Amino acid sequence: MKQAFKTVWNAISTILVICAVLLALVLAGPRLFGFKTFAIVSGSMEPTYPVGSLVFTKAEDPQDYEVGDPITFMADEDTVVTHRIVGVEPDEEDSSIIRFQTKGDANEAVDGALVDYRNVVGKVLFHLPMLGYLSYYIAQPPGLYIAIIVLVMVIALGMLFDHWKEQDEKERQQQNSNAE
Numbered sequence: 001m002k003q004a005f006k007t008v009w010n011a012i013s014t015i016l017v018i019c020a021v022l023l024a025l026v027l028a029g030p031r032l033f034g035f036k037t038f039a040i041v042s043g044s045m046e047p048t049y050p051v052g053s054l055v056f057t058k059a060e061d062p063q064d065y066e067v068g069d070p071i072t073f074m075a076d077e078d079t080v081v082t083h084r085i086v087g088v089e090p091d092e093e094d095s096s097i098i099r100f101q102t103k104g105d106a107n108e109a110v111d112g113a114l115v116d117y118r119n120v121v122g123k124v125l126f127h128l129p130m131l132g133y134l135s136y137y138i139a140q141p142p143g144l145y146i147a148i149i150v151l152v153m154v155i156a157l158g159m160l161f162d163h164w165k166e167q168d169e170k171e172r173q174q175q176n177s178n179a180e
Helices: 002-027 029-033 131-138 143-179
Strands: 035-039 054-058 070-074 080-090 098-103 120-128
Touching (some): 002 131, 029 035, 131 143
Antiparallel strands (some): 054 120, 070 120, 080 098
């Protein structure tokens, strides 16, 4: 019975650790290479980026953005949007200032306001479907608290398993010394 529990626990803990490492690599790893991640929470870019996708963006020189590029930008202080560039408009007075006309793939009309190049976070380079739900959930309470609790529980259970293993080894050593 004890051995069966250990085998099951070993398998479960290994799977949990692998999942945690993979999740950390997917969510945090790209940041090491200059990527920023954003969850798609509306259907304006479907079918290209379905709701729940996690998009990976990377900042580029504003001069390199072209019509057809999907970009992520700050629409205002609190709103991040991912839409496609449908027009590039340099400023009439200062050609170094560029503004982009954008549109969601699923939207019929272009966005109401031009996007200043300084508000562009980056160009979308790839996406992972469904992972945005998880990213969005654990980025704020209560998901953040649940993620922390699960992490603490996995660590505590791992320590408990190590304690049981040490106890078993002590019992075996004691049995061996008593048998002699």
